[in-house]
Amino acid sequence: MTRYVMVVDLRRCVGCQTCTVACRHTNGTPPGVQWRSVLDVESGEYPDVRRTFVPVGCQHCAKPPCMYVCPTTATRQRDDGIVTINYDYCIGCGYCIVACPYQARYKVTKQRYAYGSEPMENEALREDPGRIGVATKCTYCFDRIDAGRSQGLIPGVDPEATPSCVSSCIAAALHFGDIEDAESNVSGLLRENEHFRMHEELGAEPGSYYLWDKRQ
Secondary structure: OOOEEEEEEOOOOOOOOHHHHHHHHHHOOOOOOOOEEEEEEEEEEOOEEEEEEEEEEOOOOOOOHHHHHOOOOOEEEOOOOOEEEOOOOOOOOOHHHHHOOOOOOEEOOOOOOOOOOOOOHHHHHHOOHHHOOOEEOOOOOHHHHHHHHHOOOOOOOOHHHOOHHHHHOOOOOEEEEEOOOOOOHHHHHHHHEEEEOOOHHHOOOOOEEEEEEEOO
């Protein structure tokens, strides 16, 4: 069975925010809504101070807390592990927003644009009235994945079938693929490197893995 995950190499991320911009461009999210963002974390003490850039977003958990609290079954999990939201079912109650340990969900009550009251060309192209008053989040660009797979492309290998944030990463810090496939790119990275998952102790089994050192 397929299980799509994201692997982030913290040694390579330069904090350029290209993934954030690519996500906003692809999905037309309004101001203040960032389905993909990058944390800037400082550690150590002067003069030995270090900055680490940490890309974050929906973790597409194997056991998503957001799905379990949804009263209308609007939040669902596909067979490939991608967690989606059916906007027609969502009533905007916000339970999922509170339940998410990763602060990855958003809700806007009116359409907003980056500059004034008129949308830019890309905003007009991606504008979706169905996303007003409901919960929204990263979808792993499942429309790209599905369209690519229908053409025989491999998500995580072929850019056209891969989430836009991954395809746009200038430092090759983001990787995507099927963790159930032992020969996939992500499986290889996890075998070769030390890694962790955020708030793994909560039992949600998040689908984002962070690499931090070469495995000895």
